[in-house]
Amino acid sequence: MSETCILLVDDEPDLIWAIQRSLTFAGYGTLTAKDGIEALSIARRHFPDLVILDINMPGLDGLEVCRQIRQDPALSSTPILFLTHRGATIDRINGLDEGGDDYLAKPFDLLELKAHIRALLRRNQKTTNATQAAPANQSVLAAGPMTLDAQSRQVYLHDQVIQLTSTEFDLLYFLMVHPSKVFSSKQLLQQVWNYPPETGDPSLVRWHMKNLRAKLEADPSHPTYLRSVARQGYMLERRQNPH
Numbered sequence: 001m002s003e004t005c006i007l008l009v010d011d012e013p014d015l016i017w018a019i020q021r022s023l024t025f026a027g028y029g030t031l032t033a034k035d036g037i038e039a040l041s042i043a044r045r046h047f048p049d050l051v052i053l054d055i056n057m058p059g060l061d062g063l064e065v066c067r068q069i070r071q072d073p074a075l076s077s078t079p080i081l082f083l084t085h086r087g088a089t090i091d092r093i094n095g096l097d098e099g100g101d102d103y104l105a106k107p108f109d110l111l112e113l114k115a116h117i118r119a120l121l122r123r124n125q126k127t128t129n130a131t132q133a134a135p136a137n138q139s140v141l142a143a144g145p146m147t148l149d150a151q152s153r154q155v156y157l158h159d160q161v162i163q164l165t166s167t168e169f170d171l172l173y174f175l176m177v178h179p180s181k182v183f184s185s186k187q188l189l190q191q192v193w194n195y196p197p198e199t200g201d202p203s204l205v206r207w208h209m210k211n212l213r214a215k216l217e218a219d220p221s222h223p224t225y226l227r228s229v230a231r232q233g234y235m236l237e238r239r240q241n242p243h
Contacts, residue, residue: 036060175236
């Protein structure tokens with residue numbers, strides 16, 4: 001059995017049973033929790049490789065669980081996949097705003113779930129290897145007031161540390177390594193986050209970019225560096241364009 005451990009958090013016992021059975025057959029180790037308080041307790045004891053987290057739970061909901069995971073230095077880089085109800089767009093937005101990496105709408109196919117899991121786990125390993133092995137000329141990158149240190153995985157704005165999620169960091173690092181080059185949402189899903197072709201939701205890129213701008217741009221509604229190119233995609237401009 002793989003050493004990879006996935007924490008499943010949902011208050012629907014039948015869904016937990018089905019997911020756990022499927023993941024066990026796929027070779028993953030699993031832990032389960034029926035509510036947010038139990039989930040945090042298990043996560044802090046076992047440090048799972050991935051958390052699959054329902055948003056709508058009684059008591060401590062998934063958004064607060066995500067918030068507390070992101071504030072815990074020992075868990076802050078753990079990938080989080082939110083489960084939302086189909087059509088509940090606001091849940092997806094809130095989940096990504098709180099630091100979620102991905103989401104999947106209920107009801108979903110278990111094969112689709114496993115594809116998302118593989119992408120998140122590969123992404124985590126790929127990112128660690130890539131930043132640790134970053135060439136000297138790509139280990140510290142700068143764009144205007146922003147500085148990114150690939151070795152420490154820290155981002156600074158005017159010399160102040162800015163807290164990014166792993167997913168946000170990966171996106172910023174990729175764009176800073178390829179300045180002034182435009183990438184479509186599909187390209188970013190595949191090249192940054194390791195989604196297979198035709199999987200992953202392009203809106204993930206839009207919302208992670210929105211969150212990056214909110215943290216790094218002086219005026220997020222009129223970004224200077226993290227720019228959109230109409231009908232083409234996104235790019236990073238290292239220097240401010242003169243007006």
